[in-house]
Amino acid sequence: MPIAVLARAEKGRVLILPLRGGVTLFEGHLRLQDTPKGPRPKKFLINKDGDERYLQPDDLVRLLRKAGAIYVARGDPSLEAKFLEFLDGYQIPHRKVSICHHCLSEKRSFTPLDGKAVRHKGGLICERCALEELQREADFRHLGRAAKVHMARLLLRRRDLDEVLGLLALDRLEADLTKFDEIPAEREENPMAVEALDLPPELKSFLLGRTKSLLPVQAKAIRMGLLEGKNLLVVSATATGKSLVGEMAGIKNFLEGRGKLLFLVPLVALANQKYDQLSLYRDLGARAAIRVGVSRIKLGKAKRMNQDLNSEIIVGTYEGIDQLLRTGRGLGRVGTVVIDEVHMLEEKERGHRLSGLIARLRFSYPAAQFIYLSATVGNPAALAAQLGSDLVDYQVRPVALERHLIFAEFREKRGLLRRLVREAASKTSSTGYRGQTIIFTNSRKNCNSLALAIPNSAAYHAGMQYDQRRKVEALFAEGKVDAVVTTAALAAGVDFPASQVIFDSLAMGIEWLSVHEFNQMLGRAGRPGYHDRGIVYLLPEPGKKYQGGKGEAEDEVALRLLRGAMEDVLPEYGEEEQLEEVLANAGVAKSREELVRLHRLTIGLDDLGSSLAALEEADLLRGISPTRIGRAASAHFLTPEEVVVIRKGLAEGKGALDIAVDLERFDDLYLKAAERISATLRMQVSSRALHGSVMDLLSSEDLTKLDPKLREELLSFAKDFTRCGCRDSPYCGCPERGASLKILELRAEGMSPSRIIQEFTDSYGIYAYTGDLINYLDAIVRRLEAIEEMARVLGKKETAAEARRLRVRVEG
Structure with missing residues (x-):
């Protein structure tokens, strides 16, 4: 195989690299001298495997004459000109090339630069070297494989290593560098005029006051039969106008005498917003009311909102409306049901309740028009079929x-x-x-x-x-x-x-x-x-x-x-969740046939027979009818497991507050000095006061390394909540239980939530968020209500009365 020679003029000498098969044979350094005949070799030093020696200048000339090709890379201009004159003087053919200087500096096979060269430090390097440099920086910054691939793709697209390294160092944050992709906006070519809609005159006039033409998803819903009473699943991006789809159907149905509008959302905050928006329809004779799990904790004046269920529009949370159905309270004649954020069916904790609510609404109001709204659904066609609706899928962003x-x-x-x-x-x-x-x-x-x-x-x-x-x-x-x-x-x-x-x-x-x-x-x-x-x-x-x-x-x-592709909305529930929904369905059904129909309507439920047998064994059903305990459990959203906790507590003679804490504990307590403790001890201590790392600290010698005030606070916490004598203390659950009881005792004494938090901060250096504490107190009120009713059913009158007294005191 012939030898190729790469030469490059550097400062004061010319680098000579003989290559065979891409392997460097040795590294040579040539010094030239001026003679009357032109530039000639003066010294030729070679280095092979660390062994340095000088060769005669004639040896260099023989090497160059035997070379199959001589490539001259751009280097020092004046010395390069002398080297070329030397080659021409000996009539040695050569070719000038642009090569990767990184490859050259590594003294390895040179890489000619072509259209794939990458910019770096004012020059050009080859792709391989650029990717290797990027890899080194990515390793230094601990990027994972997928992130490295992304950055490599960015480098090959931009072909500028400085830009990409600057992005990793946050020195270069230009939008065209950071942009991963763009989802373009699309516009509807044939807008639908509000004037042309088949709507009651008063509703049309109301809408014309807001807009002259409909947004694309609204127009598509109308073409799919919205105004003819069709049930629809509307899947469209946020802010594309889905809500008005439900409003148009609901107000039209009300004005035409088909019944009231139910508009259901997952959160109280959303319900409050929706109540304000739908209250605007009062000029059309449609009063709005709200039905949510309003906090029972008295904190002063609250905004007054209409809660009359005889109103023409009822805005509610899922649980707020479901509680009415579970307790047999009617909503009157319902013409339209709008369920917003229907993808919540997939949520682990609340999905089963939404599925059960939808089934109970479909069963109770079969003549109503159902409109389901969601911004994102992975399997919209399948979900629409399960909901008994047609699909309006508008996956176009307006912005x-x-x-x-x-x-x-x-x-x-x-x-x-x-x-x-x-x-x-x-x-x-x-x-x-x-x-x-x-x-x-x-x-x-x-x-x-x-x-x-x-x-x-x-x-x-x-x-x-x-x-x-x-x-x-x-x-x-x-x-x-x-x-x-x-x-x-x-x-x-x-x-x-x-x-x-x-x-x-x-x-x-x-x-x-x-x-x-x-x-x-x-x-x-x-x-x-x-x-x-x-x-x-x-x-x-x-x-x-x-x-x-x-x-x-x-x-x-x-x-x-x-x-990633959107996950399918395919709800799957555990046994406890299944039993809760079957029990709630049994409270609505009046025959086995109706219960079977309800079961089929409830997405995600398994075998009905096994659920009925389990509920009967738990004394929550007899046949298909809920027992008194079963009705109480369903009304208070209790799982069969929670019913067992209450019954066991009552049988053991526990007080109402103890049983309530068995059901619901407050663990959202935070260690105020967590970061200071971590820094002092040079170990990670969680900010969550009931975390294992904090429990470990309470029983360790590390406490002595903390300042006296902080040590005293932690010792007080340990004394009050961890000295229970349990074998697994402090990992037995007693600290959580003790802290919860302390909170409720302080509340029962008349302390406000903020004062309770201050008490914990002063005594233990521990704090909580006011909203979390209010939510906990509210949950305890509801637990006490459930305990009161269960105790009454089971003949525990004293415990029922105690639960009622405590509930009033916790409410404030």
Whole structure:
């Protein structure tokens, strides 16, 4: 195989690399001297495997004459000119080439540069070297395999290594670098005029006051039979106008004498918003009422809302309406049922109850028109068939959506968030709206921390009191805050018309988001009439993992979510959930045939016979009819397992408060000094006060390393809540139980939620969010109601009276 020679003029000498089969035989350095005949070799030093020696200049000339090809790479211009003159003087043929300097610096086979060269530090290098440099930087930043592949694709598309490395270092954040993809907007070519609709005159006049033509999904629903009473599943992106589809059908049916409109949503906050919106129809003779699980904890004046179930429009939460059905309370004549966020069927904790509610509504009001609404569904055709409806699938965004991906270390995120929020706020849309941002993070602590770190932003989470959240909603609607920082748990919550959505975290608690949840959340970026486009940023932390995250790192999860297909909505429930729904159905059915029909209507239920047998064995059913205990259990949303807890507690003579705590414990307590303790002890201590790491600390010698005040607080906590004598203490559940009882005792003494929190902070250095505590007290009130009724049924009159007295005191 012939030898090829690569030569390159460097500072003061010429590098000579003889190559055979792509392998460097040795490294040579030539020094030239000027002679009357032109440049000639002066010294020729070679290095082979660390052995250096000089060769005669004639040896170099013989090597060059024997070479099959001589390539001269661009180098020092003046020395290169002398070397070429030397070659020409000896009539040695050669060819000038552009090569990768990285390959050359590694003294390996040279790579000619072609159209695939990559820019780097003012020059060009080959793809292989550019990818290797990127790999080194990606390894340093702990990127996972999928993230490395994404960055490599970006490099090959951009062909600029400096840009891509700058992106990893957060030095270069241009939109064309960070953009992962864009979901374009599409416009309906043939809009449907409101004037042409077959609607009652008063409704048509009302709609004309809002718009002259319908949005595409509204027009499509009408073409699919909305105004002819067809049941429809409407799947369309956020802010495409789905709600008006349900409103048009509901108000039309009411005005034409078919009955009232039920509009059901998953959250109280959404119900409050919807109540305000639907109250506008009062001018058409349709009064709006609300039916939700309103907090029973008295905290002062609350907004007064109509709760008369004889109203023409009833807005409710799923549980609020289901409670009426479970207890046999009628809703009158119902003409339309609208169920918003129907994809909640997939939710683990509440999906079975929504499935049961839909079945009971379909059974109880068979003549009503059912409209189901969802922004994202993985199997819309199959779900529509299960719901007995036709599908209106409009997967077109009215506003273009850009999705951006930036890998960011934890220490870099806050500065990055401030920058992105500031940039969005500095821009104004063509309709005059300033950019605003929703930031999703995975915990309430992070919500508060980020809101403090980002100028003109506000936290928004379930741990806040209702009036605090309403204030944030109003500030955002008025454009007085640049950003709202919220948890993923509120993704289906209140309507914030944001131009930008940022994912500080891709987890909900300690579990990664599903593709469905992710798309629900990012769909909140960009609102028709407000913004020209929506912007979404994912800021995954390379290498970050969660205990419940199935071993994936966050950077890998980001790409899975961006590329993932929507999961199917195929509800599957555990045995307890199945039994709860069969029991609730039995309370509505009046015969076995009706119960079988209800069972078939309830998506996700298995064999009816085995469920009936289990419920009868638990003394909750006789045949197909609920026992008195069964009716009480169904009315209070108790599972059979919870019924056993109450019956056992009553049989053992436990007090009502003890039984209530057996059913519901408060564990949302946080250690105020967790970060300071972690730093002092150089170990990770959880901020959750009842976490195992905190329990370990309470019984360890490490307490002596803490300052006296902090040590005293923790010892007080240990004394009051962990000295139970249980074999597994403090991992026996007694600390959680003791803390819960202490809270309820303080409440029974007349303390307000905020005063209870202050008491825990002063005594133990532990705090809670007011909203969480109010929700817990409210849950205990409902548990005490259930205990009161069960005790009455079982003849435990004293315990029933005790439960009633405690309930009143906890309510305040």
